[in-house]
Amino acid sequence: MAGTGKVHMRGEDALVAVEDLVMEFPAGRRAVVHAVSGISFDILEGETLGLVGESGCGKSTTGRAMMQLPSPTAGSVRFDGVEMTELSKEDLRRTRTRMQMIFQDPISSLNPRRKVKDIVAEGLSIWHNDAGDTAVQKVNEVLDAVGLDPEVVSDRRPHQFSGGQCQRICIARALVLDPKVIICDEPVSALDVSVQAQILNLLEEMKERYGLTLVFIAHDLAVVKNVSDRVVVMYLGKVCEVAGPDTLYAHPAHPYTDVLLASIPEPDPDHPVSDRQITGELPSPINPPSGCRFRTRCEKVQDLCSEEEPELREIAPDHFVACHFPNEVPVSVNGDGDGDGS
Amino acid sequence: MAAERPLLEVENLRTYFDTPRGILKAVDGVSFTLDKGETIGIVGESGSGKSVLVRSIMNILTSNAIIPDGSEVFFDGKDTRNLSRSEAKHFWGTQMAMIFQDPMTSLNPVKKVGIQITESIRYHLGASKQEAMERALELMVQVGIPEPRKRLKEYPHQLSGGMRQRVTIAIALACNPKLLIADEPTTALDVTVQKQILDLLASLQEELGMAMILITHDLGVVAGRARRIGVMYAGKMVETADTTTLFHHMNHPYTEALFKSIPRVEHQSHTRLDAISGRPPDMVLDLVGCRFAPRCRYAQEQCITDEPDLFDTGQTGHRQACFYPVGSPENAEALAANQATGITAAGLDLTAAAVS
Numbered sequence: 048m049a050g051t052g053k054v055h056m057r058g059e060d061a062l063v064a065v066e067d068l069v070m071e072f073p074a075g076r077r078a079v080v081h082a083v084s085g086i087s088f089d090i091l092e093g094e095t096l097g098l099v100g101e102s103g104c105g106k107s108t109t110g111r112a113m114m115q116l117p118s119p120t121a122g123s124v125r126f127d128g129v130e131m132t133e134l135s136k137e138d139l140r141r142t143r144t145r146m147q148m149i150f151q152d153p154i155s156s157l158n159p160r161r162k163v164k165d166i167v168a169e170g171l172s173i174w175h176n177d178a179g180d181t182a183v184q185k186v187n188e189v190l191d192a193v194g195l196d197p198e199v200v201s202d203r204r205p206h207q208f209s210g211g212q213c214q215r216i217c218i219a220r221a222l223v224l225d226p227k228v229i230i231c232d233e234p235v236s237a238l239d240v241s242v243q244a245q246i247l248n249l250l251e252e253m254k255e256r257y258g259l260t261l262v263f264i265a266h267d268l269a270v271v272k273n274v275s276d277r278v279v280v281m282y283l284g285k286v287c288e289v290a291g292p293d294t295l296y297a298h299p300a301h302p303y304t305d306v307l308l309a310s311i312p313e314p315d316p317d318h319p320v321s322d323r324q325i326t327g328e329l330p331s332p333i334n335p336p337s338g339c340r341f342r343t344r345c346e347k348v349q350d351l352c353s354e355e356e357p358e359l360r361e362i363a364p365d366h367f368v369a370c371h372f373p374n375e376v377p378v379s380v381n382g383d384g385d386g387d388g389s
Numbered sequence: 390m391a392a393e394r395p396l397l398e399v400e401n402l403r404t405y406f407d408t409p410r411g412i413l414k415a416v417d418g419v420s421f422t423l424d425k426g427e428t429i430g431i432v433g434e435s436g437s438g439k440s441v442l443v444r445s446i447m448n449i450l451t452s453n454a455i456i457p458d459g460s461e462v463f464f465d466g467k468d469t470r471n472l473s474r475s476e477a478k479h480f481w482g483t484q485m486a487m488i489f490q491d492p493m494t495s496l497n498p499v500k501k502v503g504i505q506i507t508e509s510i511r512y513h514l515g516a517s518k519q520e521a522m523e524r525a526l527e528l529m530v531q532v533g534i535p536e537p538r539k540r541l542k543e544y545p546h547q548l549s550g551g552m553r554q555r556v557t558i559a560i561a562l563a564c565n566p567k568l569l570i571a572d573e574p575t576t577a578l579d580v581t582v583q584k585q586i587l588d589l590l591a592s593l594q595e596e597l598g599m600a601m602i603l604i605t606h607d608l609g610v611v612a613g614r615a616r617r618i619g620v621m622y623a624g625k626m627v628e629t630a631d632t633t634t635l636f637h638h639m640n641h642p643y644t645e646a647l648f649k650s651i652p653r654v655e656h657q658s659h660t661r662l663d664a665i666s667g668r669p670p671d672m673v674l675d676l677v678g679c680r681f682a683p684r685c686r687y688a689q690e691q692c693i694t695d696e697p698d699l700f701d702t703g704q705t706g707h708r709q710a711c712f713y714p715v716g717s718p719e720n721a722e723a724l725a726a727n728q729a730t731g732i733t734a735a736g737l738d739l740t741a742a743a744v745s
Contacts, residue, residue: 291658
């Protein structure tokens with residue numbers, strides 16, 4: 048599980064490039080939580096990057112570190128040619144208008160005492176002193192775009208809405224300043240399957256309409272596959288595998304990706320429940336295992352895994368894995384071959 | 390029909406709540422039976438009444454709940470609603486037990502895990518502290534908690550989400566209940582942990598011969614786990630069948646819509662999902678006609694005026710409540726008619742993208 052290695056980076060064209068990102072938090076008594084330990088990835092303009100992993104793998108921390116919330120312990124985050132980690136407070140504030148976030152729990156991320164129109168207009172009223180008509184227009188436009196009728200919802204408060212509608216309000220709030228990048232931190236995991244589909248479709252539509260670049264953080268691989276153009280699988284603060292969604296799902300190379308895929312409940316009674324199960328618990332990020340961090344729970348573990356940390360390497364075109372003993376992957380696969388047959 | 394009486398018989402169960410806005414009909418006429426050792430999955434969206442249904446079965450409703458006459462719940466031949474408070478206390482735990490969605494809030498944060506598991510053993514079985522602790526240790530091993538002796542002396546916050554859910558399962562199993570009710574037991578958990586917990590529940594059920602009611606909003610969760618499935622919508626059961634029949638012959642448009650909204654791994658990325666447009670109805674209102682009609686692609690005049698009852702489809706044990714069941718010629722006609730006008734009889738615009 049090395050995150051060290053940058054072979055998967057695509058150079059200058061990237062809109063956002065995260066390099067060697069390290070995030071550590073003090074845990075008292077001189078202990079340190081190694082939440083993210085040197086991961087790198089980049090995002091092209093108009094792309095959706097999926098970040099997948101279990102709770103505690105550092106995916107949310109990574110998303111927040113990109114926003115400098117808080118700034119990473121080490122490493123660089125370059126956004127549109129600007130090094131975010133070196134910006135002054137004021138410059139950072141200005142840059143952040145172009146990078147917005149959507150959170151997991153839509154209800155608790157909205158102020159219950161404010162009206163919807165004020166919640167959505169907040170960014171505008173901070174940045175454009177000329178509020179008034181243009182601001183109202185903009186608010187109405189984004190509310191309409193997310194499928195809410197501005198006339199009906201403007202004067203209501205969050206408690207009058209269901210979870211799915213609150214998530215729409217959050218999306219409207221993120222859109223109002225015309226951002227380039229939206230970081231979605233588990234935007235659908237608190238929602239029902241039926242509402243989840245509505246929100247996923249909406250995100251795709253908004254991406255198209257406003258030319259957005261998305262970072263989509265989730266623990267459900269099926270959801271991530273549906274929206275992403277590239278998927279980064281994380282485990283305990285490291286990158287395991289990077290690939291296009293269809294390649295990754297057809298030919299998972301990392302044993303961890305394999306287990307994650309086997310855990311998805313199939314809505315098909317004829318599909319036998321897989322007997323593959325991840326064993327044990329996530330090791331403590333205060334004292335992560337040596338070498339490959341996944342070795343304590345890996346079926347294929349060998350001596351080498353504890354001695355040497357695997358580096359990300361390209362095993363097929365645009366398919367990168369950090370494992371000493373990855374699964375066989377057909378090399379001839381042309382990037383997007385879907386795993387039919389299932 | 391069966392010679393032996395089912396373990397649980399629910400007959401025309403209605404649960405209403407007296408709220409400031411009026412009478413809220415959370416469960417409105419649900420019937421089903423459950424045999425010993427069987428698992429039934431109950432699937433539906435938030436607000437469909439599935440949690441209220443099982444709370445009514447357990448008789449743990451809030452004080453503003455009203456159960457109108459004619460609702461019957463028989464457990465092991467006994468009417469659970471006529472139990473006195475003291476009888477009920479011994480009924481919970483030894484006969485029926487429940488696991489809830491969020492393991493953090495269902496455990497007491499200031500009591501050690503061991504105390505919480507032994508509490509019911511000592512209360513119901515009158516075991517001594519020593520005996521109860523031994524039983525607790527056995528349970529911890531049974532639910533797959535590593536280092537059980539150490540864990541018994543820990544507090545819930547020291548455990549991960551999956552481990553906490555294992556503890557709540559241990560508590561539920563402590564007095565060998567005949568029926569285990571799992572109310573969204575894995576919704577708050579990661580996919581990997583979800584699989585562990587579902588596997589655990591399946592193996593424990595087999596080992597102990599318990600019956601189980603598994604509640605979820607995800608058809609994927611019940612597909613491989615339940616023998617029968619009941620789909621609930623707006624307080625009503627709209628389709629019940631055994632799992633294989635249900636997945637192969639989905640009759641009710643709501644079941645079909647729920648199924649289609651699941652993102653599937655087999656599909657190419659960026660496949661547009663068939664979301665269900667709209668929202669469930671407000672249950673305080675007097676609802677006329679089929680409750681799903683406003684969101685249904687097939688809705689016709691009849692759906693708005695008449696309320697369909699559950700009826701047998703001809704396949705054993707398969708019942709559904711729709712005038713135009715999916716897969717039937719009537720259904721195809723209804724869809725064609727709606728598509729021709731671009732709008733359903735209930736006013737759902739079929740041409741608009743499925744937003745809101």
